[in-house]
Amino acid sequence: xxxxxxxxxxxxxxxxxxxxxxxxxxxxxxxxxxxxxxxxxxxxxxxxxxxxxxxxxxxxxxxxxxxxxxxxxxxxxxxxxxxxxxxxxxxxxxxxxxxxxxxxxxxxxxxxx
Amino acid sequence: xxxxxxxxxxxxxxxxxxxxxxxxxxxxxxxxxxxxxxxxxxxxxxxxxxxxxxxxxxxxxxxxxxxxxxxxxxxxxxxxxxxxxxxxxxxxxxxxxxxxxxxxxxxxxxxxxxxx
Numbered sequence: 001x002x003x004x005x006x007x008x009x010x011x012x013x014x015x016x017x018x019x020x021x022x023x024x025x026x027x028x029x030x031x032x033x034x035x036x037x038x039x040x041x042x043x044x045x046x047x048x049x050x051x052x053x054x055x056x057x058x059x060x061x062x063x064x065x066x067x068x069x070x071x072x073x074x075x076x077x078x079x080x081x082x083x084x085x086x087x088x089x090x091x092x093x094x095x096x097x098x099x100x101x102x103x104x105x106x107x108x109x110x111x112x113x
Numbered sequence: 114x115x116x117x118x119x120x121x122x123x124x125x126x127x128x129x130x131x132x133x134x135x136x137x138x139x140x141x142x143x144x145x146x147x148x149x150x151x152x153x154x155x156x157x158x159x160x161x162x163x164x165x166x167x168x169x170x171x172x173x174x175x176x177x178x179x180x181x182x183x184x185x186x187x188x189x190x191x192x193x194x195x196x197x198x199x200x201x202x203x204x205x206x207x208x209x210x211x212x213x214x215x216x217x218x219x220x221x222x223x224x225x226x227x228x229x
């Protein structure tokens with residue numbers, strides 16, 4: 001079945017540091033890939049998405065590129081802020097496996113001033 | 114405001130006492146889903162529904178029931194809750210009308226359930 005493997009956390013960075021959170025996936029079909037963010041005490045919200053190979057999703061300074069050859073969708077940000085502290089989830093939805101959604105375990109990011 | 118609502122937000126109950134967590138969306142979404150979030154295990158899908166009267170099991174359906182009688186509502190039912198169902202539960206919905214295009218999910222605020 002489908003699976004998503006995320007870089008283990010927690011991750012602690014200083015403000016303005018570069019962020020990478022690794023995500024790799026396995027899927028039998030042609031999945032769409034997502035990064036969701038969960039702020040303390042809240043539900044998940046979409047951060048960015050990519051629907052086909054080589055697509056780049058971007059939002060709020062975060063970026064991720066859909067790499068089919070390496071089955072990866074790594075999240076990056078050039079300069080993190082304290083307000084980026086949250087839990088980040090990599091996820092996939094596979095249209096050929098209609099309705100099934102698979103999430104990674106989540107990576108907790110703490111940014112210190 | 115487009116949103117997914119869940120009720121209750123917090124619930125403490127005892128083993129064996131049937132409960133229902135409601136979920137409603139106002140975005141006319143076809144797809145709805147329930148997840149549970151546990152430390153170290155990420156989000157795991159319980160049940161999902163592609164349309165009214167169509168439901169399917171996710172990865173961890175044991176001990177749960179769902180129904181989809183109306184497009185906007187997707188309640189989660191625990192007929193006989195047990196302590197291992199203590200968790201944080203999220204409902205989500207999605208348009209899901211074009212393969213690979215509009216299938217991001219919108220999440221509710223969560224329901225924290227404790228079963229004693």
